[in-house]
Each structure stands twice: as structure tokens, then as C-alpha cells.
Amino acid sequence: MLTSNHYPYDVLVAGGGNAALCAAITARRAGARVIVLESATRDFRGGNSRHTRDIRYMHRAASEFVTDAYGEEEFWQDLRGVTGGATNERLARLVIRESETLGDWMPANGVRWQKPLRGTLHLTRSNLFMLGGGKAMMNAYYDTAAKLGVEIHYDSEVQELKVRDGEFISAVALRDGSARAMGAKAIVVAAGGFEANIPWLKEYWGEAAENFIIRGTKNNQGVLLRELLKHGAKPEGDPRGCHAVALDARAPKFDGGIVTRLDSVPFGIVVNKMVKRFYDEGEDFWPKRYAIWGKLIAEQPGQIAYSIVDANALPRFMPSVFPPVAAGSIAELATAMEIDPQALVAVVEEFNRSARVGRFDPGSLDDCHTEGLTPPKSHWAKAIDTPPYYGYPLRPGITFTYLGVAVDELARVIMQNDRPAKNIFAAGEVMAGNILGQGYLAGFGLTIGSVFGRIAGREAARHGCA
Numbered sequence: 162m163l164t165s166n167h168y169p170y171d172v173l174v175a176g177g178g179n180a181a182l183c184a185a186i187t188a189r190r191a192g193a194r195v196i197v198l199e200s201a202t203r204d205f206r207g208g209n210s211r212h213t214r215d216i217r218y219m220h221r222a223a224s225e226f227v228t229d230a231y232g233e234e235e236f237w238q239d240l241r242g243v244t245g246g247a248t249n250e251r252l253a254r255l256v257i258r259e260s261e262t263l264g265d266w267m268p269a270n271g272v273r274w275q276k277p278l279r280g281t282l283h284l285t286r287s288n289l290f291m292l293g294g295g296k297a298m299m300n301a302y303y304d305t306a307a308k309l310g311v312e313i314h315y316d317s318e319v320q321e322l323k324v325r326d327g328e329f330i331s332a333v334a335l336r337d338g339s340a341r342a343m344g345a346k347a348i349v350v351a352a353g354g355f356e357a358n359i360p361w362l363k364e365y366w367g368e369a370a371e372n373f374i375i376r377g378t379k380n381n382q383g384v385l386l387r388e389l390l391k392h393g394a395k396p397e398g399d400p401r402g403c404h405a406v407a408l409d410a411r412a413p414k415f416d417g418g419i420v421t422r423l424d425s426v427p428f429g430i431v432v433n434k435m436v437k438r439f440y441d442e443g444e445d446f447w448p449k450r451y452a453i454w455g456k457l458i459a460e461q462p463g464q465i466a467y468s469i470v471d472a473n474a475l476p477r478f479m480p481s482v483f484p485p486v487a488a489g490s491i492a493e494l495a496t497a498m499e500i501d502p503q504a505l506v507a508v509v510e511e512f513n514r515s516a517r518v519g520r521f522d523p524g525s526l527d528d529c530h531t532e533g534l535t536p537p538k539s540h541w542a543k544a545i546d547t548p549p550y551y552g553y554p555l556r557p558g559i560t561f562t563y564l565g566v567a568v569d570e571l572a573r574v575i576m577q578n579d580r581p582a583k584n585i586f587a588a589g590e591v592m593a594g595n596i597l598g599q600g601y602l603a604g605f606g607l608t609i610g611s612v613f614g615r616i617a618g619r620e621a622a623r624h625g626c627a
């Protein structure tokens with residue numbers, strides 16, 4: 162039943178992750194009456210933001226929490242490199258410059274930093290790590306928002322937007338089992354991407370999408386992205402584009418977070434279910450390559466692959482959350498993993514024969530490579546010959562999707578006539594495609610959401626309080 166219920170709000174924030182809370186806090190501090198509608202329950206609030214660990218930001222010097230400076234030009238060049246130019250430079254530089262204030266703004270709103278740690282991703286110079294990770298960050302933001310007087314409703318999915326001539330009128334939200342229309346003078350849409358919507362993914366990936374594992378919240382169904390597009394917002398970003406990594410196939414379908422990623426690939430070989438290698442496992446350093454493996458696996462039959470390593474390799478990568486399949490011989494390992502034992506023995510023997518002896522060094526692009534093997538393994542190619550042998554089943558793990566809506570530097574949603582909507586603002590993953598058209602820069606998802614969340618909150622409040 163639809164009960165019309167016009168609440169006295171200046172700004173309605175749809176979504177409950179980093180971008181939403183940055184918007185809500187900023188709008189409230191600017192004097193607006195703010196309501197947040199989060200589709201998750203309280204326990205699962207915070208979207209994919211609660212799975213994060215670190216944020217990239219521009220800074221001019223080392224501090225207690227970062228090891229050296231990271232300036233605008235270097236930041237921009239890094240972004241240009243990973244996107245291959247698929248970025249809007251004006252918006253990208255805005256995010257980079259505005260990120261400089263996040264180092265202080267986030268702690269002022271409850272976030273605490275952690276001293277730099279040694280890790281696999283080499284981010285201690287460019288990125289700040291949140292103490293307690295994204296979960297603690299989101300708890301801090303919710304706490305701050307509540308203390309400021311932001312009204313927060315959980316279990317409140319916004320299902321429909323009423324928009325007339327590019328002007329937001331009201332949002333229809335499912336709350337306590339009934340649909341309610343909620344009016345506000347402005348809306349900030351910060352409801353993430355559509356990566357958890359398997360039928361939508363299937364439109365671009367076909368049946369293969371059934372076998373994708375979604376690393377984050379099941380609530381990111383793209384309902385509001387679809388609504389904005391339906392009302393004439395200009396799309397931005399490749400609909401098929403998604404950030405996808407190699408994940409342990411035993412991970413839960415949704416919300417496994419960071420721990421189900423597997424980093425074993427460069428230290429062994431990877432075969433598909435036909436027991437064929439299909440890509441160079443040692444092409445480049447893992448932090449530069451881990452995000453291509455999701456797509457590679459998505460293209461294999463049944464969207465499954467198997468990472469095979471031996472006892473020498475096991476200590477070289479981050480321990481897995483699920484124990485590897487272990488066996489005393491390659492044939493036994495194959496049997497345990499339900500792939501053809503003879504074929505796996507043959508693949509491993511061929512690989513071992515082609516691996517040239519060199520100086521093995523996981524810290525450099527070393528000279529341990531294969532010769533006469535297709536596809537080659539360019540680095541870290543060491544014979545797999547020391548039992549016990551270990552295997553991990555791998556699936557594509559989708560982190561987020563790239564399709565979003567176009568925005569301008571005031572976070573206003575751009576309509577198909579290239580004019581900004583009057584009172585509709587967007588922040589976070591729903592507009593990140595403007596800046597990150599492809600590829601990924603670790604810690605940059607939060608940067609975009611934080612900067613655009615603050616802009617959207619500020620501008621929505623300006624509109625809402627006028």
C-alpha cells in the first residue's frame with residue numbers, strides 16, 4: 162500500500178555507505194534537515210565501504226601515517242595510467258585536490274588512522290589506513306551523523322524516484338513492509354553500483370554471471386541507478402565494465418569482503434576445468450595484475466579455474482581463509498579437485514620442463530621464466546615439484562561495476578540534454594565511472610566517494626535550505 166507521507170526534510174540521502182554518510186554529515190553541518198535511507202539492516206549497514214581498509218589522498222609531506230609526499234601530478238599520472246585516459250580530467254583533478262583535506266576531515270568526523278604496515282600492496286606512501294578498517298570508519302560516521310541530528314532509517318530500500326522535468330519530487334521507500342512516498346527539497350543518490358544484481362549482469366555477461374561471486378553487499382542492486390537512467394540521466398561508463406579479482410570459489414555468494422581474495426597465482430600455475438593453462442601467471446607484479454584475473458576466469462568454461470602450487474610456494478603469499486586442497490602427488494591433488502589427474506600431471510610436467518633455472522626473486526621481475534611454453538610464464542616460473550601439493554578453486558569475484566550517471570563538478574546529475582538536474586545529486590560508485598572509466602587505483606573508490614559525497618551534501622544543502 163502506498164501511504165503518502167511528506168516529511169519535513171531538506172535533503173534525502175539514498176544509500177548508507179561512505180559517500181552517503183559523507184554527504185549526510187556535510188549537509189547537516191550546513192544546516193539542512195537530513196534523512197538517510199539505507200536499504201541494509203543496522204548490522205549490515207555501510208555497503209561495500211565497510212569492507213575497505215585504506216584511502217588514497219594527496220599530501221605534501223610524510224606524516225605519522227604515510228611514509229612520504231604524494232602530490233597532485235603523480236596522483237594524476239597514476240590515474241591516467243590505470244584508466245588509459247578513460248577519465249574526465251576536470252573531475253579527476255577536483256577529486257585529487259579535494260582529497261588533500263580528507264586526512265583531517267575524516268578524523269574530525271570520528272575516523273582514526275593506523276600507522277603504516279608492511280603489506281602486499283605497497284601503499285604506505287600514497288594511502289591512509291583506517292584503524293579497524295571500513296567497518297570502524299562507517300561506525301564512526303553513523304555515530305557522528307546521529308549526534309548531529311541526521312535521521313537514519315535502516316531496512317529502507319528506495320524503490321522509486323518521482324522526477325518531473327529533471328526535478329526530484331519524492332522517493333518511494335519500502336519501510337516496515339509498506340511503500341511510502343517521502344518528499345525532500347533535494348536528493349543525494351549514493352546507493353552504489355549494480356554489481357549484486359545478477360540478472361542485470363547477465364544482460365552483458367550472459368549465463369556466466371550466475372557463477373560470479375559478489376565481494377560486497379547484496380543490497381547494491383542498482384535500483385536507483387536504473388531509476389535515474391529511466392528519468393533521463395546521462396549514462397557514464399562501460400555497462401560490461403567491472404572490477405573483478407580471482408576469488409576462492411568457496412567464498413560466500415555475497416559479502417565475503419577482502420579475505421576471500423587469493424594471491425597464489427604468481428607462485429604456481431592456473432588451469433581451467435579442461436586442465437589447460439590460459440594466461441601468463443607471472444606477467445607482472447601481482448598488485449598490478451590481480452584485477453585482470455577475475456575477467457580471465459569469467460571467460461573460462463564454467464567460470465572456474467584452479468591455482469596449483471607446491472610446498473615451496475605456500476609461504477610466499479597471504480594465507481587463505483579457506484585451507485587449500487592438499488595432496489602428496491599432483492594426480493591425487495587433481496582427483497581431490499575433481500579435474501582430470503592425467504591431464505594435470507602432463508601440464509605440470511610440461512611446465513616444469515620449460516622452466517629455466519634463474520635467480521628467483523618475488524620482489525623483482527626476475528629471470529625465472531619458461532621457454533617454449535604457451536602461454537608463457539614470464540617471471541617466478543619455478544618447477545612445481547615439492548610435495549605436498551596445494552590447489553585452490555578460483556571464481557571471478559566482482560568488486561564493483563563501472564556503469565553510472567554523468568555528473569558535473571557540483572555533483573549534479575547530468576541529464577541527456579546535457580543540462581544538470583535541478584536538485585538531484587550523485588556521489589560514490591553510482592558516479593565513479595566519470596573519473597574511473599576503467600582499471601583501478603587502490604584506495605581511490607573511497608576518495609571519489611568522500612570528495613563527491615561532501616560536494617553533493619554541500620550542494621544539496623544549499624539547494625534544500627534556499
Ligand SMILES: Cc1cc2nc3c(=O)[nH]c(=O)nc-3n(C[C@H](O)[C@H](O)[C@H](O)COP(=O)(O)OP(=O)(O)OC[C@H]3O[C@@H](n4cnc5c(N)ncnc54)[C@H](O)[C@@H]3O)c2cc1C
Nearest residue numbers: 176177178180200208209210214319353589590604606607
Ligand atoms: C571487498 C572490497 C574491498 C574494498 N577495499 C577498498 C579499499 O580498501 N579502499 C577503497 O577506496 N575502496 C575499496 N573498495 C571499493 C569501495 O568499497 C567502494 O569504492 C566504495 O565503498 C563505494 O562507496 P559508496 O558509498 O558509493 O557505495 P557503498 O559503500 O557500497 O554503499 C552503497 C549503499 O547504498 C545502499 N543502497 C543500495 N541500494 C539502495 C536503495 N535502493 N535504497 C537505499 N539504499 C540503497 C547499500 O545498502 C549501501 O549502504 C572495496 C570494495 C570491496 C567490495
